[in-house]
Every structure is written in structure tokens, then in C-alpha cells.
Amino acid sequence: MTSPRKAKRGIPPKSDFNVWYPAIIEIADLVDKRYPIKGMDVWKPYGLSTMNLIDGLARSEMTRTGHQEYNFPLLVPEDLLEKENRLVSKLKAAREAGVDPSELRMDDDNSGFKKEVYWVTRGGENELEVPMFLRPTSETPMYTMFSLWVRSHADLPLKTFQIVNTFRYETKQTRSFIRVREIHFFEAHTVHADEDGANRQIEEDAEMVQRILHDLCLPSIVSKRPVWDTFPGAWFSKAADVVMPNGRTLQVATYHHYRDQWADTFDLSYEAADGQTKLCHQTTFGMSERLLGAVVGMHGDDNGLILPPSVAPFQVILMPVAAHADDSVIPAVEALADELSSAGIRVKIDDRDVRPGVKHYDWEIRGAPIRLELGPRDIAKGKCIISLRTGGKMAPPIDGIASTVSDALDSMADELRLRANRNFEDLVKPLPPLVGEEGNLEFAEQFEKGIVYEVAFDGNDSDAEVLEKLTGMTLLGDCDHSFVEPHVCVITGKSTQRRQYIARMY
RNA sequence: GGGCCUGUGGGUUAGUCUGGUCUAUGCUUGUUGCUUUGGGAGCAAUAGACCCUGGUUCAAAUCCAGGCAGGCCCA
Numbered sequence: 001m002t003s004p005r006k007a008k009r010g011i012p013p014k015s016d017f018n019v020w021y022p023a024i025i026e027i028a029d030l031v032d033k034r035y036p037i038k039g040m041d042v043w044k045p046y047g048l049s050t051m052n053l054i055d056g057l058a059r060s061e062m063t064r065t066g067h068q069e070y071n072f073p074l075l076v077p078e079d080l081l082e083k084e085n086r087l088v089s090k091l092k093a094a095r096e097a098g099v100d101p102s103e104l105r106m107d108d109d110n111s112g113f114k115k116e117v118y119w120v121t122r123g124g125e126n127e128l129e130v131p132m133f134l135r136p137t138s139e140t141p142m143y144t145m146f147s148l149w150v151r152s153h154a155d156l157p158l159k160t161f162q163i164v165n166t167f168r169y170e171t172k173q174t175r176s177f178i179r180v181r182e183i184h185f186f187e188a189h190t191v192h193a194d195e196d197g198a199n200r201q202i203e204e205d206a207e208m209v210q211r212i213l214h215d216l217c218l219p220s221i222v223s224k225r226p227v228w229d230t231f232p233g234a235w236f237s238k239a240a241d242v243v244m245p246n247g248r249t250l251q252v253a254t255y256h257h258y259r260d261q262w263a264d265t266f267d268l269s270y271e272a273a274d275g276q277t278k279l280c281h282q283t284t285f286g287m288s289e290r291l292l293g294a295v296v297g298m299h300g301d302d303n304g305l306i307l308p309p310s311v312a313p314f315q316v317i318l319m320p321v322a323a324h325a326d327d328s329v330i331p332a333v334e335a336l337a338d339e340l341s342s343a344g345i346r347v348k349i350d351d352r353d354v355r356p357g358v359k360h361y362d363w364e365i366r367g368a369p370i371r372l373e374l375g376p377r378d379i380a381k382g383k384c385i386i387s388l389r390t391g392g393k394m395a396p397p398i399d400g401i402a403s404t405v406s407d408a409l410d411s412m413a414d415e416l417r418l419r420a421n422r423n424f425e426d427l428v429k430p431l432p433p434l435v436g437e438e439g440n441l442e443f444a445e446q447f448e449k450g451i452v453y454e455v456a457f458d459g460n461d462s463d464a465e466v467l468e469k470l471t472g473m474t475l476l477g478d479c480d481h482s483f484v485e486p487h488v489c490v491i492t493g494k495s496t497q498r499r500q501y502i503a504r505m506y
Numbered sequence: 507g508g509g510c511c512u513g514u515g516g517g518u519u520a521g522u523c524u525g526g527u528c529u530a531u532g533c534u535u536g537u538u539g540c541u542u543u544g545g546g547a548g549c550a551a552u553a554g555a556c557c558c559u560g561g562u563u564c565a566a567a568u569c570c571a572g573g574c575a576g577g578c579c580c581a
Contacts, residue, residue: 010517010534018577034516038576171507321543321544322543323543324543355542355545357545357546357547358545359545359546360545361545364545375544377544387545
């Protein structure tokens with residue numbers, strides 16, 4: 001009975017996730033993908049409002065932790081990139097020379113970002129003497145300025161962030177919110193007097209990520225990326241990955257500890273209290289519209305989106321019923337809207353002249369957490385009808401509606417967390433043990449596609465390569481929560497508490 | 507990185523193989539009017555398309571090449 005209705009809006013079943021995801025973001029009016037450049041979608045008001053609310057979560061974390069918002073230019077002159085590339089090459093060479101070579105995996109060449117950026121080579125009719133590129137991230141422009149701003153230990157720590165668009169010339173397949181060419185990017189950059197200060201920043205970043213993901217009702221895996229997967233400019237990188245319903249992981253946040261490697265290149269030093277000149281230590285913390293991609297992918301269902309109350313543009317949709325027949329309905333709905341708004345709840349009155357069913361379906365598709373109906377019969381009884389997007393209807397009294405609604409929003413967020421955790425548990429399993437000789441290893445049990453595997457792993461780079469080849473998946477790195485009891489490493493057989501996950505990553 | 511497939515009104519689709527009957531089909535959506543209105547209303551009228559560039563040909567939605575865009579598979 002339900003299929004003809006769905007067919008009307010053409011929502012594919014969510015079990016077919018790879019079809020459902022691209023369809024739902026357009027049907028729910030988040031973006032229009034028809035703009036004729038690959039990987040560049042038009043943000044529509046509903047999608048943009050949602051993204052702005054997500055940014056709001058990041059901003060309030062930034063404010064809470066004493067970061068200040070900046071806005072750096074979009075264009076970067078080529079010579080600064082060369083500075084960065086030299087740094088990256090130098091670090092890479094050092095790493096190759098200094099570190100145990102078995103922990104390294106070589107890349108063919110190392111031209112840094114050069115290939116992945118958009119270039120601006122002309123101004124009007126003229127060729128530019130120094131070509132410029134669109135920022136793929138903002139280390140280069142920011143650190144150039146930081147070195148002018150930071151002079152004394154009193155200037156530290158410098159905690160900055162910006163929310164801007166960045167550009168990457170993706171040649172692979174793009175996917176809205178997940179892999180795009182114009183990225184809606186959040187980046188925090190900090191400068192500290194010493195390594196310890198940067199360490200504390202990394203801990204603060206970790207906490208902020210968890211608070212934001214809690215608001216978005218998203219469980220995650222936090223791992224320290226393997227050495228061979230770490231951006232060469234970083235001393236180490238940590239990332240939070242969300243397990244999407246198709247079993248792929250989506251990296252939604254990263255934070256890097258740079259130590260003083262960049263400071264050296266960008267001449268970022270300060271005069272300490274004792275008069276000595278010292279190099280700064282730096283960190284970065286990045287997130288993007290992938291957070292929205294994760295929210296859409298994780299919470300939505302066959303009927304459309306489900307937005308967590310924290311980021312739903314409208315938490316309550318008020319639907320006047322039979323207003324054409326009774327003049328008291330509209331004023332009563334407006335009074336309700338005022339009451340809810342003044343309690344800090346985001347509301348919208350849907351007074352379109354369409355049948356009520358249309359309104360219900362529209363807001364169901366767009367994932368509004370609560371729909372509230374009010375008609376003459378309800379007014380007479382002093383009640384209203386509220387329908388929750390996660391399921392269920394109630395008929396609470398109009399009296400005290402603000403607290404009823406805000407309780408309902410809270411319990412809906414809990415329900416979403418519960419569902420997301422269930423998804424996580426369904427899709428994350430221990431890797432079956434390996435049997436056979438080296439070079440001819442096999443899984444003892446059936447190996448499933450679309451599953452993230454938990455694995456005890458204590459091998460080096462080439463062991464990792466064996467494991468990745470065998471599974472066709474990628475190691476996320478050392479998980480923040482190691483095993484309590486020692487486990488046997490799948491490849492080396494050594495006893496270890498190192499817990500890792502191996503997954504197909506987006 | 508390698509391979510395969512696709513592109514027709516806002517959406518979806520017929521037609522493409524085998525060039526002419528295409529002045530391009532159906533559904534849906536949009537617009538207008540009337541009747542409706544407590545979970546996707548009905549009737550009537552109306553609007554709207556062959557991805558781009560070039561080639562082959564008397565003739566191209568149809569064949570060829572390139573571009574752009576999208577989808578799928580493998581490393």
C-alpha cells in the first residue's frame with residue numbers, strides 16, 4: 001500500500017543506499033546537482049540552513065574554547081605553495097631517512113598539492129607573472145600571516161578558525177557532501193609555545209569533535225592514522241570516521257599535530273620570557289559538509305530525511321487544519337508558534353493551501369522532527385496533535401506545549417543515537433582469523449562485503465599491505481580505545497592490545 | 507590509476523540497434539479556472555525536450571569523433 005505513495009516522489013528504498021543517497025538529497029531540497037560543473041552543487045535554502053546550523057555547533061565550540069574567527073583570502077600566490085611543497089618534500093625525505101624504513105610506504109612522486117588545485121593564470125587579458133591558486137586548505141596563507149603576528153610568548157597561544165570554501169580539483173567520482181570540488185570547510189589553526197601546548201590542543205579538539213558528533217547523533221571511530229597515511233607535514237594525524245549504512249566509513253573530522261615543522265619553514269618563532277627565540281608548535285582541526293552527508297546517510301529512512309533536532313532548520317512544523325472553515329484556527333496557530341519560538345524552538349507555520357496529506361509528506365521527506373496539527377476540534381478540546389518523524393503520534397494539551405515539545409525533541413535525539421548505535425553494531429564485526437601460509441592466506445570464515453572489521457594488528461607497513469590487499473580495504477589506524485585484554489595480531493601473531501579497524505573508505 | 511555503460515520537456519520514459527513515417531510517446535510535475543480540504547483530491551484547459559561542438563549524408567534524436575555531465579565495475 002505504501003509503495004505507490006513513495007513512487008510519487010521517487011524515493012528509492014534506503015536498502016539500496018548508493019541510489020537512495022544521491023536521490024534523497026535532491027528530493028529533500030538540500031541541493032540542486034544540475035549545476036554544470038562536476039562536484040559543485042547549488043546549495044538550496046533548506047540544505048544551507050541545515051549546514052549553517054552545523055557550522056553553528058562548530059562556532060559555539062570555538063567560542064567556548066577561546067578560538068577567534070578569521071577570514072583569509074581565497075587566492076594564494078604560487079611561490080607560497082612552493083614553500084609548502086619544499087617543506088613537505090623535506091619532511092618526507094627526513095622521514096624516509098630517519099624512521100624505520102619498514103614503517104614507510106613510498107609514493108611515486110611528491111608534487112604536493114600542485115595537481116589537485118585550480119589555477120588562476122590570467123587577470124583580464126594579461127598572463128599573471130605569479131600564478132595563483134584557489135586554496136585547497138589554508139595553512140599556506142594563514143602561516144604567512146601568523147609569522148607577522150606572533151612575536152612574543154604573550155601572543156600565544158593563537159587560536160584561530162575560519163569557515164570558508166576551499167577547492168580541490170577532484171578527478172575521481174564526486175558525490176554530494178562527500179567528495180566535492182568546492183568544499184564547505186571548517187578549519188581551526190592554532191599556534192603554541194611548545195609541544196605540550198599543542199598536545200593539549202589536540203585533546204581539546206578531540207573533545208570538541210565528540211561534542212559535535214553527539215549533537216548530530218553520530219557514533220564514530222577515532223583513530224590515529226597509520227604513519228604511511230599521515231599528511232607528511234604532520235607529526236601525527238587523528239580522525240573521526242562515521243560508519244555509513246552501506247558499510248563504508250566516512251572521515252568527518254581530522255586533527256593534526258604539526259609540532260614545529262611548519263614553523264621552521266614559515267619562520268614562525270617568538271621571543272620567550274627568558275629572551276630566547278623559539279619555534280612555535282602548531283595544530284590544525286578540520287571538518288566539512290561531510291558532517292551533513294553523514295547526518296543524511298545515517299538517520300534518513302525510506303520516507304526521507306530525519307534531521308537531528310540540533311540542526312533541523314524547523315524543529316516543529318505547525319499545520320493549521322480546516323482553517324478555511326474556522327477563523328479561530330490561524331490566530332490559535334500563531335499564538336502557539338509564538339510560544340514555541342520564545343522558548344527557543346525553531347518553528348514554521350505551513351499555511352499553504354494544499355491538502356494536509358501533502359504537508360505531512362513534504363515535511364516527512366525533509367525530515368522535520370515534529371509536525372503539529374491544530375484544528376477546530378483540537379481547539380475545542382484544548383489539545384493538539386503532534387507526530388514525530390521517528391514514529392508515533394500524541395495528543396498533548398496545548399497548555400505547556402513548549403516543554404512537551406522540547407522533551408519530545410530530546411527523546412527523539414536519544415532515539416536517533418540509539419538507531420545509529422544499532423547501525424554501528426550491525427556493521428562492525430571482528431575480522432575472521434586467517435589460516436594458511438604466508439603468501440597464501442585465507443579467511444577461516446566467510447568474509448562479507450559492506451562490513452567494517454575490527455582487528456588486532458601490530459604489524460609494520462608491509463604487514464599492513466598484506467592485510468589491505470587480502471581484504472581490499474584500508475586500515476584506519478590505531479583506535480583510541482585499545483583492547484583491554486591482549487589479542488593476537490592477525491598477521492604477525494604477536495600479542496597486542498592495539499585495536500584497529502579496516503574498512504572501505506569514502 | 508584501468509575498464510564498461512548512459513545523456514530526449516522540471517522529473518521519469520517511448521523512439522536510437524535497422525537514418526526518412528518524429529511537426530517526438532506516455533506518466534508525473536508546472537500554470538490557469540471551478541469544485542475540494544483532519545495523511546499524497548477531481549474535472550477541464552494550457553505550457554514545456556532530442557547534452558555541446560564538429561563530421562558523414564539528399565536527409566541525423568538515431569551513425570562517427572571529441573568535449574562536458576552522470577552511472578557502474580576493477581586495482
